[in-house]
Amino acid sequence: MQYTLTPHAVYTHTAYRLRTHLRLTDFSTGCTASHLLLVVFTACARLGSLFAACARLLRAPGAETIRKALLASLPDQDELQRRLNRALAADLPRTVRRRRQRLAADLHLRPYHGLPYTDPAEVYRSQARSGTTHFHAYATAYLVYRGQRFTVALTAVRRGEALADVLRRLLRQAARAGVRPCLLLLDRGFCSVAVIRYLQAARCPFLMPLVCRGRKADHPRGPSGSRVFLSWRRSGFSRYTLHDEKGRPATVSVCVRWCTPTGACGPVRRTGCVRPTGSGSGWRAVTASWGRRCRGPARATRWCGCSWSGWRCCCATCGCGCITPCCRPPGGAGGGSTWSGCGSRRCC
Numbered sequence: 001m002q003y004t005l006t007p008h009a010v011y012t013h014t015a016y017r018l019r020t021h022l023r024l025t026d027f028s029t030g031c032t033a034s035h036l037l038l039v040v041f042t043a044c045a046r047l048g049s050l051f052a053a054c055a056r057l058l059r060a061p062g063a064e065t066i067r068k069a070l071l072a073s074l075p076d077q078d079e080l081q082r083r084l085n086r087a088l089a090a091d092l093p094r095t096v097r098r099r100r101q102r103l104a105a106d107l108h109l110r111p112y113h114g115l116p117y118t119d120p121a122e123v124y125r126s127q128a129r130s131g132t133t134h135f136h137a138y139a140t141a142y143l144v145y146r147g148q149r150f151t152v153a154l155t156a157v158r159r160g161e162a163l164a165d166v167l168r169r170l171l172r173q174a175a176r177a178g179v180r181p182c183l184l185l186l187d188r189g190f191c192s193v194a195v196i197r198y199l200q201a202a203r204c205p206f207l208m209p210l211v212c213r214g215r216k217a218d219h220p221r222g223p224s225g226s227r228v229f230l231s232w233r234r235s236g237f238s239r240y241t242l243h244d245e246k247g248r249p250a251t252v253s254v255c256v257r258w259c260t261p262t263g264a265c266g267p268v269r270r271t272g273c274v275r276p277t278g279s280g281s282g283w284r285a286v287t288a289s290w291g292r293r294c295r296g297p298a299r300a301t302r303w304c305g306c307s308w309s310g311w312r313c314c315c316a317t318c319g320c321g322c323i324t325p326c327c328r329p330p331g332g333a334g335g336g337s338t339w340s341g342c343g344s345r346r347c348c
Helices: 007-022 033-045 050-056 063-073 077-089 163-176 193-201 225-231 308-318
Strands: 101-111 124-129 132-145 148-157 181-185 206-209 236-243 249-259 283-290
Touching (some): 007 033, 033 050, 050 063, 077 163, 101 124, 101 163, 132 163
Antiparallel strands (some): 132 148, 236 249
């Protein structure tokens, strides 16, 4: 049986969920809840502002009317977050609650060029991007089930908040939705001693890229710290201990994948690998894990050069759980149309 997903079906289902769980009401006869959602959906789809969405739509209310309707309809941030999490949990299949799932956590930063609305802590500070260091930040936890992505938890991130506390809140919200992780897939932003120590204390297996720090390979004294793994000439496993500013240790297992720029995986130019400088240097993918046994060095160190986010979706879908993506390699030398990875079903 085949089903064709149409824009109208997506709009109808999303509008129903938001009207039900956010408890939206009509602001006026000329600005109903349907009009409000239509303007918001247009702004989200085009990555624009509410003013631009109102100017683009033919019979939409004015931008000031939409702003007043949002302020009158939406509750405070904490209550809004609870309602959104209930709306996300309403679409989860029952089967994902029966056993532990592989979850992926992400930190999302949206550039912001204005001033805080009420509290200075609501604007997050990070590295410069899109001409600013100020962002509206939120974190999500999601899983991929039968080729479909389901967001199971959503939380706002405030300025100066520790990522370990953010991750703890995400896992608690996912547990309230009935989803518990058997493996947590993180990006390099979560690579810190505090996060690693929390996950180890919670007995939660994880997998993330290892941030390489220390002296570089061209230093007279040689590489140091985690940059030692970038000098490896072959793939392999090791263990590494990180320390924070208070001297607290955190030990993880390290997997290094080495390949040439035009090796069997095709040209690797994505964010999952690091290419050190120097003649004859190849690409290295350095990942840190804990609580998960890989399925052998040959399989666990295979890398096809996909982006880290796509790789996490692949692992969550195919159920391999090792350091082995299963998506299509990029085109070019050695790439072609073949599949490389863990050998699971083609999920990307």
